[in-house]
Amino acid sequence: MDPQHPAYTYTAAKPPLPETAEQLRARIPGWGVDLDPANRPSFPRERFDPDLNGAHWEFPERQVERFPREHSVEHAFLTPVFGTSTPPKGLSGAVRRYAYRYSEGRNAHWLLLIAADRVSAVEETVKSFATRHPDDPVTETGVRAEVSHHGLRSRVGQGRSDVKHQWLDPVVAGAPWVVGGVVGYRALRGLGRRLAR
Incomplete structure:
Protein backbone atom coordinates (compact mmCIF):
# COMPACT_ATOMS: atom_id res chain seq x y z
CA MET A 1 0.00 0.00 0.00
CA PRO A 60 7.56 15.19 5.45
CA GLU A 61 10.65 13.38 4.34
CA ARG A 62 11.10 10.37 6.59
CA GLN A 63 14.11 9.85 8.83
CA VAL A 64 16.27 6.89 7.86
CA GLU A 65 15.65 3.87 10.09
CA ARG A 66 19.17 2.53 10.67
CA PHE A 67 17.97 -0.31 12.92
CA PRO A 68 14.49 -1.74 13.59
CA ARG A 69 12.57 0.54 15.93
CA GLU A 70 9.50 -0.36 17.94
CA HIS A 71 6.23 1.41 17.23
CA SER A 72 2.65 1.11 18.39
CA VAL A 73 0.43 -1.44 16.71
CA GLU A 74 -2.09 1.37 16.29
CA HIS A 75 0.22 3.00 13.74
CA ALA A 76 1.14 1.67 10.33
CA PHE A 77 4.75 2.85 10.57
CA LEU A 78 7.13 4.97 12.61
CA THR A 79 6.61 8.70 12.89
CA PRO A 80 8.58 10.65 10.27
CA VAL A 81 11.08 11.68 12.99
CA PHE A 82 11.96 9.49 15.96
CA GLY A 83 14.54 9.30 18.73
CA THR A 84 17.80 7.42 18.25
CA SER A 85 19.75 8.38 21.39
CA THR A 86 18.89 5.26 23.39
CA PRO A 87 18.15 2.33 21.08
CA PRO A 88 16.75 -0.79 22.78
CA LYS A 89 19.49 -3.22 23.77
CA GLY A 90 20.02 -6.25 25.97
CA LEU A 91 17.27 -7.92 27.98
CA SER A 92 15.49 -4.60 28.60
CA GLY A 93 15.39 -4.00 24.84
CA ALA A 94 13.86 -7.43 24.28
CA VAL A 95 11.18 -6.67 26.89
CA ARG A 96 10.46 -3.29 25.25
CA ARG A 97 10.13 -4.88 21.80
CA TYR A 98 7.77 -7.48 23.26
CA ALA A 99 5.68 -4.72 24.91
CA TYR A 100 4.97 -3.22 21.50
CA ARG A 101 3.15 -6.37 20.44
CA TYR A 102 0.30 -5.12 22.62
CA SER A 103 -1.95 -2.15 21.98
CA GLU A 104 -1.34 1.05 23.93
CA GLY A 105 -4.81 0.51 25.38
CA ARG A 106 -3.70 -2.68 27.14
CA ASN A 107 -2.17 -2.76 30.61
CA ALA A 108 0.35 -5.36 29.42
CA HIS A 109 1.93 -2.77 27.11
CA TRP A 110 2.63 -0.28 29.89
CA LEU A 111 3.50 -2.83 32.59
CA LEU A 112 6.08 -4.41 30.30
CA LEU A 113 7.59 -0.99 29.55
CA ILE A 114 7.84 -0.28 33.30
CA ALA A 115 9.44 -3.70 33.83
CA ALA A 116 11.90 -2.93 31.00
CA ASP A 117 12.91 0.28 32.79
CA ARG A 118 13.63 -1.69 35.97
CA VAL A 119 15.63 -4.29 34.01
CA SER A 120 17.53 -1.48 32.29
CA ALA A 121 18.42 0.06 35.67
CA VAL A 122 19.86 -3.27 36.84
CA GLU A 123 21.72 -3.72 33.55
CA GLU A 124 23.32 -0.28 33.85
CA THR A 125 24.29 -0.88 37.48
CA VAL A 126 25.92 -4.21 36.63
CA LYS A 127 27.63 -2.62 33.62
CA SER A 128 29.02 0.14 35.85
CA PHE A 129 31.07 -2.42 37.79
CA ALA A 130 33.07 -3.10 34.64
CA THR A 131 34.19 0.55 34.54
CA ARG A 132 36.77 2.48 36.55
CA HIS A 133 33.96 4.43 38.28
CA PRO A 134 31.22 2.01 39.40
CA ASP A 135 27.94 3.29 40.81
CA ASP A 136 28.06 4.46 44.41
CA PRO A 137 24.93 3.29 46.27
CA VAL A 138 25.54 5.62 49.24
CA THR A 139 25.53 8.91 47.34
CA GLU A 140 23.46 7.98 44.28
CA THR A 141 20.51 6.59 46.20
CA GLY A 142 20.31 9.65 48.46
CA VAL A 143 21.44 7.99 51.68
CA ARG A 144 24.14 10.60 52.36
CA ALA A 145 21.74 13.45 51.53
CA GLU A 146 19.36 12.20 54.23
CA VAL A 147 22.02 13.12 56.81
CA SER A 148 23.61 16.16 55.17
CA HIS A 149 20.42 17.85 53.89
CA HIS A 150 18.00 17.56 56.84
CA GLY A 151 16.11 14.50 55.61
CA LEU A 152 14.18 13.88 58.84
CA ARG A 153 13.34 17.54 59.46
CA SER A 154 11.94 17.90 55.93
CA ARG A 155 9.41 15.14 56.67
CA VAL A 156 8.30 15.48 60.28
CA GLY A 157 5.65 18.10 61.04
CA GLN A 158 5.43 19.40 57.47
CA GLY A 159 2.01 17.95 56.62
CA ARG A 160 3.41 15.98 53.70
CA SER A 161 1.08 13.36 52.25
CA ASP A 162 3.89 11.08 51.07
CA VAL A 163 5.15 10.31 54.60
CA LYS A 164 2.90 7.24 54.80
CA HIS A 165 4.82 5.33 52.14
CA GLN A 166 8.32 6.71 52.72
CA TRP A 167 9.28 3.60 54.68
CA LEU A 168 9.31 1.90 51.27
CA ASP A 169 12.01 4.22 49.88
CA PRO A 170 14.95 2.41 51.51
CA VAL A 171 13.52 -0.91 50.35
CA VAL A 172 13.12 0.25 46.74
CA ALA A 173 16.51 1.98 46.64
CA GLY A 174 18.47 -0.51 48.72
CA ALA A 175 16.94 -3.89 47.93
CA PRO A 176 18.63 -4.30 44.52
CA TRP A 177 22.01 -3.64 46.12
CA VAL A 178 21.35 -6.08 48.96
CA VAL A 179 20.09 -8.76 46.56
CA GLY A 180 23.04 -8.14 44.23
CA GLY A 181 25.47 -8.36 47.15
CA VAL A 182 23.97 -11.64 48.39
CA VAL A 183 23.99 -13.17 44.91
CA GLY A 184 27.56 -11.99 44.31
CA TYR A 185 28.73 -13.32 47.68
CA ARG A 186 27.15 -16.73 47.08
CA ALA A 187 28.58 -16.90 43.57
CA LEU A 188 32.09 -16.09 44.82
CA ARG A 189 31.76 -18.54 47.72
CA GLY A 190 30.62 -21.29 45.34
CA LEU A 191 33.49 -20.51 42.97
CA GLY A 192 35.95 -20.61 45.89
CA ARG A 193 34.69 -24.02 46.99
CA ARG A 194 35.04 -25.41 43.48
CA LEU A 195 38.58 -24.11 43.17
CA ALA A 196 39.47 -25.57 46.58
CA ARG A 197 38.51 -29.11 45.50
Missing part, protein backbone atom coordinates in the same frame (compact mmCIF):
# COMPACT_ATOMS: atom_id res chain seq x y z
CA ASP A 2 1.22 3.49 -0.78
CA PRO A 3 2.58 5.24 2.38
CA GLN A 4 0.63 8.34 1.35
CA HIS A 5 -2.65 6.36 1.42
CA PRO A 6 -5.27 7.95 3.74
CA ALA A 7 -5.61 4.67 5.65
CA TYR A 8 -2.16 5.24 7.09
CA THR A 9 -1.55 7.34 10.15
CA TYR A 10 0.52 10.54 9.94
CA THR A 11 -0.99 11.66 6.67
CA ALA A 12 -2.82 14.88 6.00
CA ALA A 13 -6.10 13.20 4.99
CA LYS A 14 -8.58 12.61 7.81
CA PRO A 15 -9.99 9.06 7.79
CA PRO A 16 -13.77 8.78 7.48
CA LEU A 17 -15.80 8.22 10.64
CA PRO A 18 -17.11 4.65 11.03
CA GLU A 19 -20.51 6.16 11.87
CA THR A 20 -22.20 9.35 10.75
CA ALA A 21 -22.59 12.29 13.10
CA GLU A 22 -26.33 11.58 13.37
CA GLN A 23 -25.73 7.94 14.31
CA LEU A 24 -23.18 8.93 16.95
CA ARG A 25 -25.46 11.62 18.37
CA ALA A 26 -28.33 9.12 18.64
CA ARG A 27 -26.14 6.51 20.34
CA ILE A 28 -24.00 8.72 22.65
CA PRO A 29 -25.77 11.40 24.69
CA GLY A 30 -24.02 14.75 24.25
CA TRP A 31 -21.85 13.66 21.34
CA GLY A 32 -20.98 16.54 19.01
CA VAL A 33 -22.27 19.21 21.39
CA ASP A 34 -19.77 21.69 19.93
CA LEU A 35 -20.47 20.95 16.26
CA ASP A 36 -22.62 24.05 15.99
CA PRO A 37 -20.18 27.02 15.76
CA ALA A 38 -22.55 29.09 17.92
CA ASN A 39 -21.82 26.73 20.85
CA ARG A 40 -18.06 27.24 20.66
CA PRO A 41 -16.40 29.83 22.92
CA SER A 42 -13.92 30.72 20.16
CA PHE A 43 -16.64 31.62 17.64
CA PRO A 44 -16.62 33.96 15.67
CA ARG A 45 -12.82 34.15 15.80
CA GLU A 46 -12.59 30.79 14.05
CA ARG A 47 -11.80 30.89 10.39
CA PHE A 48 -13.50 28.07 8.52
CA ASP A 49 -12.03 27.09 5.20
CA PRO A 50 -13.62 23.96 3.71
CA ASP A 51 -10.56 23.48 1.51
CA LEU A 52 -8.35 22.96 4.56
CA ASN A 53 -8.25 19.50 6.15
CA GLY A 54 -6.60 20.57 9.43
CA ALA A 55 -3.05 19.67 8.47
CA HIS A 56 -0.51 22.43 7.98
CA TRP A 57 2.12 20.36 6.19
CA GLU A 58 2.53 17.75 3.53
CA PHE A 59 3.92 14.39 4.55
Whole structure:
Protein backbone atom coordinates (compact mmCIF):
# COMPACT_ATOMS: atom_id res chain seq x y z
CA MET A 1 0.00 0.00 0.00
CA ASP A 2 1.22 3.49 -0.78
CA PRO A 3 2.58 5.24 2.38
CA GLN A 4 0.63 8.34 1.35
CA HIS A 5 -2.65 6.36 1.42
CA PRO A 6 -5.27 7.95 3.74
CA ALA A 7 -5.61 4.67 5.65
CA TYR A 8 -2.16 5.24 7.09
CA THR A 9 -1.55 7.34 10.15
CA TYR A 10 0.52 10.54 9.94
CA THR A 11 -0.99 11.66 6.67
CA ALA A 12 -2.82 14.88 6.00
CA ALA A 13 -6.10 13.20 4.99
CA LYS A 14 -8.58 12.61 7.81
CA PRO A 15 -9.99 9.06 7.79
CA PRO A 16 -13.77 8.78 7.48
CA LEU A 17 -15.80 8.22 10.64
CA PRO A 18 -17.11 4.65 11.03
CA GLU A 19 -20.51 6.16 11.87
CA THR A 20 -22.20 9.35 10.75
CA ALA A 21 -22.59 12.29 13.10
CA GLU A 22 -26.33 11.58 13.37
CA GLN A 23 -25.73 7.94 14.31
CA LEU A 24 -23.18 8.93 16.95
CA ARG A 25 -25.46 11.62 18.37
CA ALA A 26 -28.33 9.12 18.64
CA ARG A 27 -26.14 6.51 20.34
CA ILE A 28 -24.00 8.72 22.65
CA PRO A 29 -25.77 11.40 24.69
CA GLY A 30 -24.02 14.75 24.25
CA TRP A 31 -21.85 13.66 21.34
CA GLY A 32 -20.98 16.54 19.01
CA VAL A 33 -22.27 19.21 21.39
CA ASP A 34 -19.77 21.69 19.93
CA LEU A 35 -20.47 20.95 16.26
CA ASP A 36 -22.62 24.05 15.99
CA PRO A 37 -20.18 27.02 15.76
CA ALA A 38 -22.55 29.09 17.92
CA ASN A 39 -21.82 26.73 20.85
CA ARG A 40 -18.06 27.24 20.66
CA PRO A 41 -16.40 29.83 22.92
CA SER A 42 -13.92 30.72 20.16
CA PHE A 43 -16.64 31.62 17.64
CA PRO A 44 -16.62 33.96 15.67
CA ARG A 45 -12.82 34.15 15.80
CA GLU A 46 -12.59 30.79 14.05
CA ARG A 47 -11.80 30.89 10.39
CA PHE A 48 -13.50 28.07 8.52
CA ASP A 49 -12.03 27.09 5.20
CA PRO A 50 -13.62 23.96 3.71
CA ASP A 51 -10.56 23.48 1.51
CA LEU A 52 -8.35 22.96 4.56
CA ASN A 53 -8.25 19.50 6.15
CA GLY A 54 -6.60 20.57 9.43
CA ALA A 55 -3.05 19.67 8.47
CA HIS A 56 -0.51 22.43 7.98
CA TRP A 57 2.12 20.36 6.19
CA GLU A 58 2.53 17.75 3.53
CA PHE A 59 3.92 14.39 4.55
CA PRO A 60 7.56 15.19 5.45
CA GLU A 61 10.65 13.38 4.34
CA ARG A 62 11.10 10.37 6.59
CA GLN A 63 14.11 9.85 8.83
CA VAL A 64 16.27 6.89 7.86
CA GLU A 65 15.65 3.87 10.09
CA ARG A 66 19.17 2.53 10.67
CA PHE A 67 17.97 -0.31 12.92
CA PRO A 68 14.49 -1.74 13.59
CA ARG A 69 12.57 0.54 15.93
CA GLU A 70 9.50 -0.36 17.94
CA HIS A 71 6.23 1.41 17.23
CA SER A 72 2.65 1.11 18.39
CA VAL A 73 0.43 -1.44 16.71
CA GLU A 74 -2.09 1.37 16.29
CA HIS A 75 0.22 3.00 13.74
CA ALA A 76 1.14 1.67 10.33
CA PHE A 77 4.75 2.85 10.57
CA LEU A 78 7.13 4.97 12.61
CA THR A 79 6.61 8.70 12.89
CA PRO A 80 8.58 10.65 10.27
CA VAL A 81 11.08 11.68 12.99
CA PHE A 82 11.96 9.49 15.96
CA GLY A 83 14.54 9.30 18.73
CA THR A 84 17.80 7.42 18.25
CA SER A 85 19.75 8.38 21.39
CA THR A 86 18.89 5.26 23.39
CA PRO A 87 18.15 2.33 21.08
CA PRO A 88 16.75 -0.79 22.78
CA LYS A 89 19.49 -3.22 23.77
CA GLY A 90 20.02 -6.25 25.97
CA LEU A 91 17.27 -7.92 27.98
CA SER A 92 15.49 -4.60 28.60
CA GLY A 93 15.39 -4.00 24.84
CA ALA A 94 13.86 -7.43 24.28
CA VAL A 95 11.18 -6.67 26.89
CA ARG A 96 10.46 -3.29 25.25
CA ARG A 97 10.13 -4.88 21.80
CA TYR A 98 7.77 -7.48 23.26
CA ALA A 99 5.68 -4.72 24.91
CA TYR A 100 4.97 -3.22 21.50
CA ARG A 101 3.15 -6.37 20.44
CA TYR A 102 0.30 -5.12 22.62
CA SER A 103 -1.95 -2.15 21.98
CA GLU A 104 -1.34 1.05 23.93
CA GLY A 105 -4.81 0.51 25.38
CA ARG A 106 -3.70 -2.68 27.14
CA ASN A 107 -2.17 -2.76 30.61
CA ALA A 108 0.35 -5.36 29.42
CA HIS A 109 1.93 -2.77 27.11
CA TRP A 110 2.63 -0.28 29.89
CA LEU A 111 3.50 -2.83 32.59
CA LEU A 112 6.08 -4.41 30.30
CA LEU A 113 7.59 -0.99 29.55
CA ILE A 114 7.84 -0.28 33.30
CA ALA A 115 9.44 -3.70 33.83
CA ALA A 116 11.90 -2.93 31.00
CA ASP A 117 12.91 0.28 32.79
CA ARG A 118 13.63 -1.69 35.97
CA VAL A 119 15.63 -4.29 34.01
CA SER A 120 17.53 -1.48 32.29
CA ALA A 121 18.42 0.06 35.67
CA VAL A 122 19.86 -3.27 36.84
CA GLU A 123 21.72 -3.72 33.55
CA GLU A 124 23.32 -0.28 33.85
CA THR A 125 24.29 -0.88 37.48
CA VAL A 126 25.92 -4.21 36.63
CA LYS A 127 27.63 -2.62 33.62
CA SER A 128 29.02 0.14 35.85
CA PHE A 129 31.07 -2.42 37.79
CA ALA A 130 33.07 -3.10 34.64
CA THR A 131 34.19 0.55 34.54
CA ARG A 132 36.77 2.48 36.55
CA HIS A 133 33.96 4.43 38.28
CA PRO A 134 31.22 2.01 39.40
CA ASP A 135 27.94 3.29 40.81
CA ASP A 136 28.06 4.46 44.41
CA PRO A 137 24.93 3.29 46.27
CA VAL A 138 25.54 5.62 49.24
CA THR A 139 25.53 8.91 47.34
CA GLU A 140 23.46 7.98 44.28
CA THR A 141 20.51 6.59 46.20
CA GLY A 142 20.31 9.65 48.46
CA VAL A 143 21.44 7.99 51.68
CA ARG A 144 24.14 10.60 52.36
CA ALA A 145 21.74 13.45 51.53
CA GLU A 146 19.36 12.20 54.23
CA VAL A 147 22.02 13.12 56.81
CA SER A 148 23.61 16.16 55.17
CA HIS A 149 20.42 17.85 53.89
CA HIS A 150 18.00 17.56 56.84
CA GLY A 151 16.11 14.50 55.61
CA LEU A 152 14.18 13.88 58.84
CA ARG A 153 13.34 17.54 59.46
CA SER A 154 11.94 17.90 55.93
CA ARG A 155 9.41 15.14 56.67
CA VAL A 156 8.30 15.48 60.28
CA GLY A 157 5.65 18.10 61.04
CA GLN A 158 5.43 19.40 57.47
CA GLY A 159 2.01 17.95 56.62
CA ARG A 160 3.41 15.98 53.70
CA SER A 161 1.08 13.36 52.25
CA ASP A 162 3.89 11.08 51.07
CA VAL A 163 5.15 10.31 54.60
CA LYS A 164 2.90 7.24 54.80
CA HIS A 165 4.82 5.33 52.14
CA GLN A 166 8.32 6.71 52.72
CA TRP A 167 9.28 3.60 54.68
CA LEU A 168 9.31 1.90 51.27
CA ASP A 169 12.01 4.22 49.88
CA PRO A 170 14.95 2.41 51.51
CA VAL A 171 13.52 -0.91 50.35
CA VAL A 172 13.12 0.25 46.74
CA ALA A 173 16.51 1.98 46.64
CA GLY A 174 18.47 -0.51 48.72
CA ALA A 175 16.94 -3.89 47.93
CA PRO A 176 18.63 -4.30 44.52
CA TRP A 177 22.01 -3.64 46.12
CA VAL A 178 21.35 -6.08 48.96
CA VAL A 179 20.09 -8.76 46.56
CA GLY A 180 23.04 -8.14 44.23
CA GLY A 181 25.47 -8.36 47.15
CA VAL A 182 23.97 -11.64 48.39
CA VAL A 183 23.99 -13.17 44.91
CA GLY A 184 27.56 -11.99 44.31
CA TYR A 185 28.73 -13.32 47.68
CA ARG A 186 27.15 -16.73 47.08
CA ALA A 187 28.58 -16.90 43.57
CA LEU A 188 32.09 -16.09 44.82
CA ARG A 189 31.76 -18.54 47.72
CA GLY A 190 30.62 -21.29 45.34
CA LEU A 191 33.49 -20.51 42.97
CA GLY A 192 35.95 -20.61 45.89
CA ARG A 193 34.69 -24.02 46.99
CA ARG A 194 35.04 -25.41 43.48
CA LEU A 195 38.58 -24.11 43.17
CA ALA A 196 39.47 -25.57 46.58
CA ARG A 197 38.51 -29.11 45.50
